[in-house]
Amino acid sequence: MGVVPVQDGGLCLTEPCWNYDECLTVLKFGNASNFISSNSVFFRPIYPVTTNACRCPKGFTGMQKSYECDTEVDLCYSSPCGHHGTCMPREGGYTCLCLPGYTGVNCEVNMLSGHCVDGVCRHGSHCTSIRSATSAMLSSMPRSLASRLPSTTSLETGGFTCSNCTRSLYHTSTCELRARRFAKGSFLTFPALKQRHRMLLKISFATRTSDGLLLYNGRYNDKHDFISLEIVDGAVVFSFNLGDDTTRVAASLPHGVDDGDWHTVTVDYLHRVVTVSIDDCDTAVAVGHGDRVGGYYCANTTTKQLPPRCASHRATCNRFLDLTGPLQVGGLPSLPEGRRVQQQDFFGCIADLYIDHKFIDLNSCPSSMRLAMSIAHSNSVEFTL
Numbered sequence: 001m002g003v004v005p006v007q008d009g010g011l012c013l014t015e016p017c018w019n020y021d022e023c024l025t026v027l028k029f030g031n032a033s034n035f036i037s038s039n040s041v042f043f044r045p046i047y048p049v050t051t052n053a054c055r056c057p058k059g060f061t062g063m064q065k066s067y068e069c070d071t072e073v074d075l076c077y078s079s080p081c082g083h084h085g086t087c088m089p090r091e092g093g094y095t096c097l098c099l100p101g102y103t104g105v106n107c108e109v110n111m112l113s114g115h116c117v118d119g120v121c122r123h124g125s126h127c128t129s130i131r132s133a134t135s136a137m138l139s140s141m142p143r144s145l146a147s148r149l150p151s152t153t154s155l156e157t158g159g160f161t162c163s164n165c166t167r168s169l170y171h172t173s174t175c176e177l178r179a180r181r182f183a184k185g186s187f188l189t190f191p192a193l194k195q196r197h198r199m200l201l202k203i204s205f206a207t208r209t210s211d212g213l214l215l216y217n218g219r220y221n222d223k224h225d226f227i228s229l230e231i232v233d234g235a236v237v238f239s240f241n242l243g244d245d246t247t248r249v250a251a252s253l254p255h256g257v258d259d260g261d262w263h264t265v266t267v268d269y270l271h272r273v274v275t276v277s278i279d280d281c282d283t284a285v286a287v288g289h290g291d292r293v294g295g296y297y298c299a300n301t302t303t304k305q306l307p308p309r310c311a312s313h314r315a316t317c318n319r320f321l322d323l324t325g326p327l328q329v330g331g332l333p334s335l336p337e338g339r340r341v342q343q344q345d346f347f348g349c350i351a352d353l354y355i356d357h358k359f360i361d362l363n364s365c366p367s368s369m370r371l372a373m374s375i376a377h378s379n380s381v382e383f384t385l
């Protein structure tokens with residue numbers, strides 16, 4: 001078990017900075033008193049003051065004046081993913097969607113013809129060059145059988161694989177874990193989401209329970225910003241709070257999402273507009289004409305409206321997500337304070353979590369509590385990935 005770094009928002013929770021400026025809690029020293037000195041000691045007390053500072057974060061700039069921080073930069077512009085991946089911009093960065101056989105942040109690791117790279121194989125799996133693996137296989141074969149194999153079997157071109165990775169159905173090619181089973185009291189904890197104005201969440205799940213908590217990020221109280229994705233009465237409900245009241249949006253299937261089959265929910269959040277869709281829903285039809293085509297509610301959208309005074313960018317308003325707690329997947333710990341969500345647990349399996357197109361390794365969580373360690377398989381529900 002590791003430690004989840006969680007930043008306390010402190011003074012920054014009121015969004016004191018303009019535009020896209022990032023608020024930082026800083027410690028300053030002021031009002032120093034006079035020196036106290038003697039023949040052997042020279043001492044001056046200082047008084048620390050906690051305050052905040054504004055900084056234009058990576059991925060943003062000022063279009064007219066550098067200090068305005070009013071423009072988001074497309075960090076895919078320089079094609080950082082090269083020829084082996086597709087670049088998807090995200091807040092403050094980008095995500096590379098790699099072609100099969102390629103991995104790495106910029107798809108720079110070639111598993112088909114490259115060499116082993118430190119750290120590329122995860123969770124105790126071993127990076128093994130295909131050539132040496134093939135040589136070992138050949139040496140263990142009877143010579144008469146090995147001699148009948150085509151000469152290309154030696155694979156002189158290279159390449160590697162992650163060996164010693166069991167349960168490969170639920171692992172990626174680099175042995176990252178795709179799926180987990182959750183029960184009452186189990187959850188995964190990840191560092192807080194840093195996204196403030198845009199994020200794309202994608203998560204698959206299978207359950208036969210009509211209520212559950214898929215994920216939550218925010219403090220464990222009833223005051224501050226949070227997001228949550230719940231299953232409520234067989235429907236999917238996404239909630240978010242920018243610092244005052246909570247906005248909710250729900251999407252559903254005719255027979256509920258609690259039918260034991262795998263379903264995939266996509267949450268697209270951009271500047272207080274959120275769209276939730278389930279599986280391969282035609283979002284435009286569901287959002288615009290759902291009630292006229294026989295109750296087609298597999299997608300829905302809503303907008304958090306700001307008060308008119310917020311039209312001035314100098315007005316202090318709650319415009320952004322400031323998620324200061326940890327990201328919880330599959331449940332919340334039992335806490336005495338009030339909760340913002342109806343559900344606290346999830347019963348079933350969660351798989352293939354993506355945040356801004358980036359795959360989240362469900363084995364990489366620094367902290368997990370009473371987690372059902374079994375992989376996505378249950379006697380009560382038949383799962384197929």
Ligand SMILES: [Ca+2]
Pocket residue numbers: 013015225241242243318319320321322
């Ligand atoms: Ca906020």
